[in-house]
Amino acid sequence: MRTTYNQELLAFIEKHPTSYHVTAGQKELLDHAGYQQLFENDAWEIRPGGKYYVIRNGSAIAAFRIPPEDCAADDTCRIREIAEKKFAGFMIMASHSDSPSLKIKRNPEMQVDQSYTKLNVEPYGGLLMAPWFDRPLSVAGRIFVRTGTGMECRLVNLDRDLLVIPSLAIHMNREANKGYTYNAQKDLLPLYGMEESRPLAELLAEAAGVDAGDILDGDLYLYNRQPGTVFGANEEFLMSPRLDDVQCAFASLQGFLESEQDSPGAKEGNQPIPVHVVFDNEEVGSSTRQGAASTFLADTLERISEALGDTRTDYKRRIACSFMLSADNAHAVHPNHTDKADPVNHPHLNGGVVLKYSANQRYTTDGMSGAIVRLLAARAGVTLQEFHNRSDIPGGSTLGNISGNQAAVCTADIGIAQLAMHSPCETCGAEDTEQLVRLARELFASQLCIGEGEVTVCHG
Numbered sequence: 233m234r235t236t237y238n239q240e241l242l243a244f245i246e247k248h249p250t251s252y253h254v255t256a257g258q259k260e261l262l263d264h265a266g267y268q269q270l271f272e273n274d275a276w277e278i279r280p281g282g283k284y285y286v287i288r289n290g291s292a293i294a295a296f297r298i299p300p301e302d303c304a305a306d307d308t309c310r311i312r313e314i315a316e317k318k319f320a321g322f323m324i325m326a327s328h329s330d331s332p333s334l335k336i337k338r339n340p341e342m343q344v345d346q347s348y349t350k351l352n353v354e355p356y357g358g359l360l361m362a363p364w365f366d367r368p369l370s371v372a373g374r375i376f377v378r379t380g381t382g383m384e385c386r387l388v389n390l391d392r393d394l395l396v397i398p399s400l401a402i403h404m405n406r407e408a409n410k411g412y413t414y415n416a417q418k419d420l421l422p423l424y425g426m427e428e429s430r431p432l433a434e435l436l437a438e439a440a441g442v443d444a445g446d447i448l449d450g451d452l453y454l455y456n457r458q459p460g461t462v463f464g465a466n467e468e469f470l471m472s473p474r475l476d477d478v479q480c481a482f483a484s485l486q487g488f489l490e491s492e493q494d495s496p497g498a499k500e501g502n503q504p505i506p507v508h509v510v511f512d513n514e515e516v517g518s519s520t521r522q523g524a525a526s527t528f529l530a531d532t533l534e535r536i537s538e539a540l541g542d543t544r545t546d547y548k549r550r551i552a553c554s555f556m557l558s559a560d561n562a563h564a565v566h567p568n569h570t571d572k573a574d575p576v577n578h579p580h581l582n583g584g585v586v587l588k589y590s591a592n593q594r595y596t597t598d599g600m601s602g603a604i605v606r607l608l609a610a611r612a613g614v615t616l617q618e619f620h621n622r623s624d625i626p627g628g629s630t631l632g633n634i635s636g637n638q639a640a641v642c643t644a645d646i647g648i649a650q651l652a653m654h655s656p657c658e659t660c661g662a663e664d665t666e667q668l669v670r671l672a673r674e675l676f677a678s679q680l681c682i683g684e685g686e687v688t689v690c691h692g
């Protein structure tokens with residue numbers, strides 16, 4: 233099982249180098265599983281037992297299932313009646329589709345020394361710069377192409393070794409190994425070709441099967457061409473570009489689809505609604521139309537609720553018994569820098585799913601949401617480990633606390649332990665993908681039950 237998940241994950245990452253491709257890849261899997269696409273600019277007709285997804289900006293996706301009715305399917309039996317018996321909430325898992333990279337600027341070709349052509353790029357997110365040097369890179373993203381009546385979006389991937397950001401030889405900077413401050417405008421521009429090279433737009437047009445003159449605009453990124461691999465003395469590690477956070481997006485969707493088999497059917501009329509959501513732009517602060525700070529998730533939940541005939545109060549009742557796992561990869565203890573970790577809480581590769589804590593709530597996990605995750609993990613046979621930042625290192629942030637401003641759902645922050653976060657090539661444990669799939673599957677087959685002073689998660 234572990235091999236299957238990892239091979240599928242590595243193949244998915246290799247085939248889907250940008251947030252647009254990740255979203256398209258997830259759409260393909262959902263289409264294959266019989267999910268129907270809804271569009272934000274249309275009215276939504278959703279039916280009991282229906283399976284749906286919605287995409288925003290081509291780079292964020294939310295999928296959900298409506299529980300089946302508990303009586304024979306005829307028009308008099310409405311899910312509204314079921315909902316009136318007892319409200320069930322949304323069981324949500326959130327992750328993100330983007331990864332740190334270098335984005336290509338407009339008019340990118342720059343002539344150098346009357347011989348070379350390089351490309352003008354700027355950093356996207358908090359990338360580790362050094363590992364981007366001296367490896368084959370390429371370009372992928374989306375372009376908008378003029379049509380007879382308007383324009384259309386095309387995904388592009390120049391699927392070949394195309395670029396390199398060459399290091400400066402040690403002979404020209406003898407101090408290079410004593411630390412170097414990279415200048416993003418000077419050091420990071422990739423070599424594209426010789427002086428007479430074809431413009432990048434021509435390569436993009438060729439790949440998309442359009443005329444270069446019809447390309448109106450686009451969002452294009454560099455990506456590392458290195459395929460993922462399983463390695464280590466006992467093949468216990470996984471190395472790949474973009475594990476943060478495609479690994480969590482992959483595990484979330486896998487668990488979401490597998491949990492269809494677990495849904496026991498609406499016996500009590502209080503079946504929860506599982507929601508798999510992948511936001512874009514986490515790496516640049518989430519404050520975009522398709523980021524965790526946007527209304528994307530809240531809009532989706534509200535429209536589900538509306539389509540089920542809920543009142544505004546009904547919606548709030550659903551939110552009050554909803555739960556979310558905010559899944560974004562976590563820092564494993566570094567073998568050469570154990571001192572950078574909290575003195576007690578040491579997440580390791582292959583140590584299970586990481587539950588992340590932060591007193592200032594940059595991670596949402598608190599006593600209550602942490603306890604809920606422990607109940608879910610115990611039921612799924614998933615091992616948990618804990619992460620805190622060292623108290624003198626501020627650390628990062630993620631999705632849950634940001635998304636909570638739009639949809640105030642009880643949330644815990646989790647992730648898979650990894651090394652070299654925000655390098656174009658990251659390392660994690662080979663056993664942990666399956667652990668996260670199992671936790672996701674358990675989440676999506678569970679519901680939050682709030683009784684008199686007591687909260688629990690029930691299966692189904």
Ligand SMILES: [Zn+2]
Binds near residue numbers: 328
């Ligand atoms: Zn992340």
